[in-house]
Amino acid sequence: MFCSKCGAQMEANTSFCPKCGAPNPAQPAPLAPTAPPVASSAQSAVVVNVATPVFTCPFCHYQGPPIIEKKVSSNGWVIFVLLLLFCLPLCWLPFVIDGCKEETRTCASCHTKLS
Amino acid sequence: MRVMPHQVKLSGFASGGTSMPPWAMASFAAYLAWNILWLASGKLPPSMLLAILGIPCPTTGVTRSLACLLHGDLRASLMWNPFAIPFLILLALSFHALSLAAVRKKELTLPKWMAAAWCAVLVLAWLSKFLLGRAYW
Secondary structure (H helix, E strand, O other): OEOOOOOOEOOOOOOEOOOOOOEOOOOOOOOOOOOOOOOOOOOOEEEEEEEEEOEEOOOOOOEEOOEEEEEEOHHHHHHHHHHHHHOHHHOOHHHHOHHHEEEEEEOOOOOOEOO | OOEEEEEEEEEOHHHOOOOOOHHHHHHHHHHHHHHHHHHHOOOOOOOHHHHHHOOOOOOOOHHHHHHHHHOOOHHHHHHHOOOHHHHHHHHHHHHHHHHHHHHOOOOOOOOHHHHHHHHHHHHHHHHHHHHHOHHHO
C-alpha cells in the first residue's frame, strides 16, 4: 500500500509511514514505550512527536525510540560565519533551514550516541 | 517495518543548537572587533565584503532602495537594489512561518520552498549588484 500523505510505499501492517511519519488510517497507533526519552542537556529544548522505526540499542539493549537531537551542522556554521561577515541581516538563515542541520541519535536509556 | 511515535529534542536558538564551534566564535569576535574599531574612530563600519574584497554583498543598497521607495522614486529604488521588496516579502513570510511554528511548539524550520526562495533571491540580488555597476554599491 502507499502513504496517503507522501505516496511512499509502506507495509499494510505499519502504523506510520516510514518516510513522512503520517499515520496509517488502517492501523491503530501503537503506544509509546514505558521509559520515555529524557533530555540530557541543560539547554532549553522543545520536544516534538514524530514517527521513527523502533530500534534496539546495541549497548544496553533498550527497545524503544531514540532521542533525536537536531543541531546546526559544520556546513551550517560555515554558512553562518560567511553570512555574519559578509551579509549580516541574513546570518540567522542557517538556524532555520533544514539543510543546514544534522541529526544526532542517542539511546533514551543509556544515552550512548548511536549515529 | 513497525514504527512508533518518538520524541525529537530540539535545543537552542531556533532549534539549531547553541554549541557554536570555536572557529565560529573567533569569527564572531573578529566581526565584533571590526565594528567596534570603526565605531570607536567615529565612523560607521563599512561592509566587510566591500572593504576587504571590493565587491558588494547581496543586500547592499537595500536600505537606500527602501528610502528611495518611501520618497516615491521607484527607478532609484530599483537601481540601488532591485530585490529589496522581494527581500522584505520573504522576511515577512519567514517571520510568519517561524512565529506559527513557535506558537504550535514545532521545530523552527522554514518550509523547503521558502529556503529555496531565499537562495534564489540572494543569488539573483548578488548578480544584479554586479550588473548595475559600482555606482550603486
